[in-house]
Amino acid sequence: HPHPIWLLQLGEVTLASQSCRTAPSDLVFILDGSWSVEDTNFEIVKKWLVNITSNFNIGNTFTQVGVIQYSDNPVLEIPLGTHSSSEELLRDMESISYMGGNTRTGEAIKFADKQMFAISERAPNGVTKIAVVLTDGKSQDEVKDAAEEARNNKITLFAIGVGPEIKDDELKAIANKPPSTYVFHVEEYIVISKIREVMRQKLCEETVCPSKIPVAASDEKGFDILVGVDINKKAKRVPGSFATKRAYQVTQQVDLTEQTRNIFPDGLPPSYVFVATMRFKSPLTRENWDLWRIRALNGMTQIAVTLLGQEKSVQFSTTSTENGVQVVTFTAKLFDEKWHQLRLLVTEEQIKLYVDDQEIETLALAPVLGIYVNGKTQVGKYINKEESVAFEVQKLRIYCSPEQNSRETACEIPGIVSMMAII
Template sequence: MKLVLNSFLLLLLQEFSTAVKDDVRSSCRTAPNDLVFILDGSFSVGPENFEIVKNWIVNISSSFEIGTTFTQVGVIQYSDDPLLEIPLDKYRSNEDLMKAMEAILYRGGNTRTGKAITFGVNYVFATSTRAANAVTKVAVVLTDGKSQDDVKDSAEEARKKKIILFAIGVGQEIEDAELQAIANKPSSTYVFHVEDYSGITKIRETIKQKLCEETVCPTRIPVAARDEKGFDILVGLDIRKKASKIEGSYHGKKAYRVASQNDLTEKTSDIFPDGLPPSYVFVTTLRFKRPVTKEKWDLWRILALDGTIQTAVTLNGEDYTVIFHTTHKTNDTQSVTFMSPLIKALFDENWHLLRVLVTERDATLYLDDKLIETRQLEPVLGIFISGRTQIGKYFGKEATVPFEVQKLRIYCDPEQNQRETACEIPAVVSITLHRSFIVTLTSCKHNPYLLYYFPIKVH
């Protein structure tokens, strides 16, 4: 009996070890993409500024794992003619790539940006060993002067080849119209303009985030007049087939009632195949009633193969708090608890909009457009994606929590936090006739029942 028990325990241990070993950690750092920097090396740049540019691309590239299955980086320097400084397939390690970048020599000459973009399309991206695969292709064009050739046709040709173009203009000589002709749409995402070369260091983290969004967040969510990169978790979990459709926060708005017999679970690799970006906004519109208002449960969670929490938002009705969990560089998981008295309103059985703005430094909780609290985070790692993603589960259990949900999304652009409003919840919005009346009305114009539901106060 003892031998059988020992053999059984050994088998369990082997299975556990295998499960952990076979899990895959994914993030922007490990996502596969072909990234090409197209750098202005004309006379107007100068050797000192060109050194700043070299340090800039070294810093950005260090955010990615360099290798045949991860990120491959190429560099073009252009003036009268483009020069391929670093081919996409040449370097297989971060150390070798950084040394090659630091060794690039400044050339000087005129500014022919269009010619450089065409060169990148035909002789860099097209020759990548991964060109036929579905890797993300991104070009970052940096220039400090008006091009002496046409950029529009070159940029359009690049887009036809599914190359994503960022345009960064430096100084006063560059024209915004030219940057917009180079870059993808919308310009607010793909165009940047700084006053001088020292200014590119100020947008370094923003560029890292944007590059990450391109590789990790390929899908788009229709939001008002624009599409946002992100993940519609309800769609990913196929909620239409698993829960009952109900009327949401206002007449005609669709929502879903999740019952205890519904299991909203899917493979994480099917929903977040390349992990999560370093910064994002978690947004949900939900309602839950007694006795759930007194329970502790995970509204959303990502679990590794061994059950370790990778990311989660926990609602605790025992003490009216919200807990955010994420990864930790040394301790697997870290958690921060939002404890403001204002959170109690979330548990009043009415519809509410809950947002968590996550950055590399902190997490901030918003409830019905009100900033509630910010908590600091320790450095994080990418998430393990071989496990499961779930919504509506009691904390530490597999049992489903009955609740109602209208929206549950992750927006990859942290700026969406400023655009997201509680307009879909009439009970928490009141239009006031003052100087911001038109702004308030415009932000809620997608709600056709706005004027029917919202009281108007005249002062």
């Protein structure tokens, strides 16, 4: 069953927590209903569809879901904006009947573009538009031009191929770039559940992570927290871990605070990578302070990365469906006044800490809630205080894709040579 929307009562004001569940988007599934699919496999697809969709709040201010089934011609099974609750939507998905026929994928993409997204009531509002194309065979019409026109109309296209008949070139022609993000291929319908969670994560990234961060030869969806708190205008630039690297000197007079909705307007995805490169000197090696934190309007901590100098440990706090907040603690190796890179891989079930590319520890996490974006996001503050700490920071980022964890290196730390650099 879908989770409820979690609410925070402040006097006469009620605030809803923000997450992928609540981010507004128009989401259309384009399902292959040709003869090669067969009715038993089509039933598997419907169950997969129900499982994916149950992760979103359905309604005019949240996610609207539409479904097209296609073979010789596209058929509008579920129009966008016709459901105000998950229960109604899921019931209609389960009642879709398999049609059979040929495979005209290009025509189905055109139909989604012109007859669904273009006439959506929310089209003028610039909501995120996503189409997921599921097919098991070579299209009998042209897909490249149809997909390109849809992308030109700001529709993000995912392509999922099932079985040995589908060609990767055709999936790549349908989907956005890079294929590593937008193309999936599974051996048969029975194993499509394997990509359910990763598909849910990818859909979430599209809705809550609109910005991109330049990384090496590509751009990664995410949030540059230092840009978000406007550090360029508030703190002095200083040499970083290398003379060629730029860092910032934060002092007690520098207040790195910003409204959360200006940095994370729709919350955070269920999995992400937090990366920080910093240096701090005595007495901070013995103090307890928040490197980064998000707080609700009532002061309740939503998320925090806390450095406990007295215990020489790193503490991660996040929301919890069980007790409101949960805290895990790692023993760390960054209390020696040198430059270090701290990296946290946060998933729905666990969190891993890395220091200078070395994996330190993995701890379990309970299910989390969305965050309240009406509060504030802060960098470099003493625990439970508004007072800033003095330290140097070079990088403070969140990458929305957990896959970035394996690509991120600590080459910016003196003396660290990563395996990526050796390769």
